[in-house]
Amino acid sequence: MIPPDQKAFLGRIRQALGHAPHESRNGSHLFMQGPSREELQILERYRQRTAKDREELLEQLMEAAKPVHLCVRRLPDPEAAGAAIAALVQEKAPEPDTVKQVVAWRHGLIDGLDLHLLPEQSAVRVHRTPPLDPLMDPARRHAEREAQRRAIAKAHMGVTAADFCMADTATLVLRARPGQPRSVALLPPVHVAVITLDQILWDMKELFALLRWEARFAAQGLSRYMAFISGPSKTADIEATMVHGAHGPREVHLFVVASAPGRLQYVGQRSTFSALTK
Amino acid sequence: MTQLHPETYREAARKAIGDPVLQKALAGLQARFGRGAAEAYRRLPEGPHLRHTAHEIRERAVAHLDVLLERLAEKIRQNGGHVFFASDATDAVEYCIKVARRHGVRRVVKGKSMVTEEIDLNEKLAAAGIDAVETDLGEYIIQLAGEKPSHIIAPAIHKTRYDIAELFVKNMGIPYTTDPPALTRAARKALREEFLAADMGISGVNMACAETGHITTVSNEGNIRMATTLPRIHMAFMGMERIVGRLDEYEILLRLLCRGAAAQTMATYVSYTAGPRRPEDSDGPEAFHLVVIDNGRSRILADPRFREILYCIRCAACLNVCPVYGKIGGHAYGFAYSGPIGAVVTPLLTGINRARHLCQGETLCGACMEACPVAIDLPRMLLALRETLAYGDAFWKTTPANPLEGLAFKVWSRLTANRRTWECFLKAAALGQRLFPKKGNRLRRLPPPFHGWTRKRDFPSLAPETFLARWRKNEIEVAKDIP
């Protein structure tokens, strides 16, 4: 059943365009039935990508990261990334209204950072964000969600993975998934993202070709909520002076670790509905 | 809030011109962004020609709006989102209030959205007892000041840091400071509380994509992400034309939007929303509503002369290069949209006769068209609007705006239809001009319609004899060598 508001509305549009007001028009020609020639080339390029190409992509990413103030570091492995995060935690003083706490996604790559060692080293609490069990009693689910939200709002550092990073514009791409709240990359004043080298793409064209046609990415498509993040939050609304951290993070760090086989970003989907890592 | 009217164009313009702070801010804004966008188009891998590709994309989308909107609505509903089609401002506002009441909403946070300015949403929510807080820093500042935005992208360019410091001291009780980072921190803190306490987040839509069933919001501050992530309900408002068919088309438009708006290759945040969160998701709104607004747009769509204005993606690039906007600022346009886009779209949305100054008060210099990321021929539409004002227009129900001017052009048409008559007229005028004060060759004061000109400028006096008269008499000297 088409709601009456929609029927009248679309009828007016059809009439304005000179068509019969109450007949839906066939629009299949407006949409793609398969990848375009350009997209096929892009997909081919993606599949043939060599280690050398990846180095080049990283270089391009580092270049593009400078003007948007995204701090990119290359690290040998997740352990090193974990250590770098520990050092950052030490270095960054909490802002007013936040405490020295880390909140981190439940995700294969992030799990491998050994962040649970942090509390022992520095007495800094690390909150994890496990997925909510859809079968759980709604009241309990609500309570858990609220608990996560409070932890995220209080933390001064959020650690996430990312689906991709576009080298061309230094843009992180995050798709929504259980156990990976979007606010971890938004509320804390410092956002740290960890990705593997093979997650770096050239540009939006490549990203969209993958999300449309490459089976393992296309299954989820753009997801319910996808975010592009290019560096820290910015404003120039007061006398055109650039200030970072208007609402979102004041700093964004990206750690790129070598691609480890079997450690691709969607490993995170395997995570179980286990208890919070405390 | 101060209500603005397009009728007061001239007076508001005069006021803006006399405000040195605003003049400096406008010049700075245009110097920063005006040239930057052109440079950013040049650096596109496809070259600046991509603007014309984008124009075709928008043309195709607008020609198939019904198909695209149908597909978008279907997809969003599949995801558990709600879509409402509002035929006018009242419809849209009522829907918003109805949903808010149903969910017991008391506090609303807003991300910058021009279409909600167009429908006066904030005022109407306030009247219904719902507080809506603007969260874009610039919008927040002018909301505290009880004003209206003066630029699509930089709404508070007319405020100095001193104005802002005073506002913040008064409204937030912070210690006095004029340091932009400190002021930003204060706003961050105040607004963070709002975000966490709000029941509903309202955003606009920069562009929707029918193929994927997403709406996109773009920001640099992150306020829109906050407003669409933290509250229980997200309601997005979009003008019905802000949609494209396919993802590859969307890609081109997003790149051009970022370049046109702020000479960026990519805005800091671009978010794609396809519906509410799922039960197993940790955050995101539990309900998502999309309100698609007509409010006069289908009327524009029906007129091939003006359909092109629906290709606009509200990037504000045309404001940043417009020499008139650069002098009079946004408030003079008296409506949500200012600059060249306002000059065309406001008359069409609010009445051409009523907003006639908007489409007549330009020089047709063409800078806007060159800056527009989708290459909209704004000057052509300004001319078409003026034509409806010159003769009246049945479709738009306009009446001749200035019968005296119309008569003048009729007389002019007669005078210039014959060289002899024309020369008689010029001779008479030459006699007439003797009545007016003159200094050397310049006239210092003239009667209407020249009196405005001579208030601030001199006018040359007519030559004793026209060029053609002398040519006829063979008086034009035969060329010697150029010295």
Place this chain on the structure above:
Amino acid sequence: MECMTRTASPSKVTLFIPCLVDALWPEVAEAMVRILRHLGLSLDCPADQTCCGQAAFNGGYRREARRAARRFIEIFEGAQCIVCPSGSCVHMVRRHYPGLFREAHPWRRRAEAVASRTYELTEFLVDVLNVKDLGARFSGRITYHDSCHLLRGLGVKEQPRSLLRHVTGADFVEMENADSCCGFGGTFSLKYPDISAAMVNAKVDHILSSGARTVVACDAGCLINMAGAMSRRGISVNALHIAQVLAGVDFQRTCPF
């Protein structure tokens, strides 16, 4: 931009005199005559011409503009090559005349034919005749203002500049925002004089800070506007039409003010 170099160097040129030049500033037309004769061209100037109708068109008075266009086309139809010292008048004829008539209308073809043979002076000199150095002399620093319709409508940007760079003794400098509108806009300057004056005064400030003693443009409208504002402000910078500089005429005598 269509550089109409296809016309093999014409021997005869028909002068299209803008109404502002004809009535307020005939010296500009005289200078143009001098340049073209110097180049050995024979000149013709239809004595019936009055106005191209631009002001009516820009005001939205299409019918009156169409009437003017018909008259213009009738007068100039026979011409091989029409040259005019004003970018906006040429823009009117080239870009707007054809659109005044419906696609299939016989006048449409006639309008297109005339449009394709109409040139602005500097584009005619540089693109058609391939002349950049007229051997003119000048002394002092000059700057150039891009008129909107010439620049953005006809795409003429380098032609006047290269002509000016070849003038012996002229020290050519670019001013800031050379391509931003001076605020003339025909009847705009009469209907919205405050906005127009604010715009021209911004332009004048740029002229001043360039250090030039002379501002040159290719359109009498812009020049009258800039000169009028400078004269009121008591600024002694000359506003000259490019034809006057290229003809090397003594500018003291030919400035409109």
